[in-house]
Each structure stands twice: as structure tokens, then as C-alpha cells.
Amino acid sequence: GESVGLHLPTLSVQEGDNSIINCAYSNSASDYFIWYKQESGKGPQFIIDIRSNMDKRQGQRVTVLLNKTVKHLSLQIAATQPGDSAVYFCAEIATNQAGTALIFGKGTTLSVSS
Amino acid sequence: KAGVTQTPRYLIKTRGQQVTLSCSPISGHRSVSWYQQTPGQGLQFLFEYFSETQRNKGNFPGRFSGRQFSNSRSEMNVSTLELGDSALYLCASSLAGKGPYNEQFFGPGTRLTVL
Numbered sequence: 491g492e493s494v495g496l497h498l499p500t501l502s503v504q505e506g507d508n509s510i511i512n513c514a515y516s517n518s519a520s521d522y523f524i525w526y527k528q529e530s531g532k533g534p535q536f537i538i539d540i541r542s543n544m545d546k547r548q549g550q551r552v553t554v555l556l557n558k559t560v561k562h563l564s565l566q567i568a569a570t571q572p573g574d575s576a577v578y579f580c581a582e583i584a585t586n587q588a589g590t591a592l593i594f595g596k597g598t599t600l601s602v603s604s
Numbered sequence: 605k606a607g608v609t610q611t612p613r614y615l616i617k618t619r620g621q622q623v624t625l626s627c628s629p630i631s632g633h634r635s636v637s638w639y640q641q642t643p644g645q646g647l648q649f650l651f652e653y654f655s656e657t658q659r660n661k662g663n664f665p666g667r668f669s670g671r672q673f674s675n676s677r678s679e680m681n682v683s684t685l686e687l688g689d690s691a692l693y694l695c696a697s698s699l700a701g702k703g704p705y706n707e708q709f710f711g712p713g714t715r716l717t718v719l
Binding site: 522531532533534535536539579581583590591592593594595596597 | 608637639646647648649652660662694696705707708709710711712713
């Protein structure tokens with residue numbers, strides 16, 4: 491069967507390696523997804539987003555892949571640097587008549603060693 | 605442009621007390637959302653305020669409340685504190701214009717410890 495990609499609470503990589511962080515979302519009707527980075531002592535910081543009509547979007551050193559069939563997101567970080575060490579969260583937008591709210595997934599702590 | 609500011613940054617209270625946290629959004633942002641972050645439950649949406657009105661609410665008990673002022677600054681209040689209320693409380697602001705989503709900018713959070 492197809493590999494969904496396990497969510498790992500922690501990921502340790504060497505500087506220069508590529509990192510892949512996985513996330514499963516819950517609502518098949520969600521049409522907007524975001525990856526956030528949270529460094530120690532700070533609030534979450536926007537990294538990259540993707541709409542449900544796309545399956546891939548690239549930014550600077552980051553790529554987000556969306557697989558709607560299995561409700562799975564991944565964040566790929568190229569040439570990982572020590573400054574990338576942080577907790578990474580995916581979030582989906584939950585929209586109702588009242589407004590929108592971010593529904594966060596479980597975070598992955600990325601540790602980059604030099 | 606200054607970012608989202610939250611005060612105080614750290615707070616220690618005892619069970620049964622109440623607490624008020626403050627959030628000043630980015631200038632020009634009219635929407636303020638609040639989130640609770642704990643190791644066990646992760647990041648959870650509390651409520652959103654827009655134009656001094658609560659526009660959306662998460663699944664939290666009535667002990668959690670908030671308000672927004674005419675200058676878009678927001679406060680959240682937790683009454684009758686419980687040990688489980690110990691958490692990082694995050695505030696996020698956005699322009700809240702038209703469209704399905706406006707990017708939310710987070711503050712550094714207020715770390716609340718309930719003893």
C-alpha cells in the first residue's frame with residue numbers, strides 16, 4: 491500500500507542534509523494549509539502555505555507537498571542549517587459562517603547538528 | 605512595523621485566582637485570535653475577535669473569555685484557574701480583509717503557571 495509518511499515527534503539531521511517533516515490533517519474539506527516554525531521562546535512564524543488545488547509549492551529552500559487522497563502534508567527543507575532547529579507545525583484552516591480558525595497538527599522538533 | 609506584543613510574558617498564579625492577559629496587534633490589523641499551547645494538547649484555538657466582537661470560538665469552557673477594544677487591542681481572561689490552565693497563551697493578529705484566509709502573525713506568548 492501507499493506510504494503515508496509517519497509523523498515523528500522529533501527529527502535529527504546533520505547540517506547540509508535535506509529534512510522531511512510529515513503531517514496528517516483531519517478535515518477533507520480544508521482548502522488551505524500552512525507550515526509554521528516555532529523557535530524557543532517565540533510564537534509560531536509562517537513558513538509557507540498551499541491551497542488544496544495545488545499539490546506542490548516551493549519557497550526558498552522549502553517545498554510543501556499536499557496529498558489530498560490520504561490527507562497528508564509534508565515540508566521539505568533543503569540543505570538544512572543549524573538555524574532551522576525549531577518545532578514545525580502544520581495547520582489547516584477551519585472555516586465556518588463565523589470566521590476562520592487555525593487547526594494545528596502535532597509538532598515535530600527538528601534538531602540540526604553541525 | 606512593530607510586531608504583536610503580549611504582556612506580561614510570564615505569570616504565576618494559584619488555583620482559584622483569575623488572570624487577564626493582554627495583546628496588542630500589529631498596527632492596522634483588526635482581527636485578534638487567541639490560542640493555548642500545552643505539551644499534551646498542542647496548539648488549540650480559543651477565540652477570535654474582530655471589530656470588538658467575538659467572531660469565532662473554540663471548544664473551551666466559559667471560564668475563558670476575552671474582549672477587544674476599539675483600538676483592536678485585546679484581552680483574555682481566565683477565571684477560577686485550574687492547574688491544567690498552565691500553558692503558553694498565544695495571540696495572533698491579521699488584517700481580516702476579504703478572502704478565505706489572512707495571514708496570522710503571532711506574538712511571543714504569555715507563559716502562565718498555575719500552582
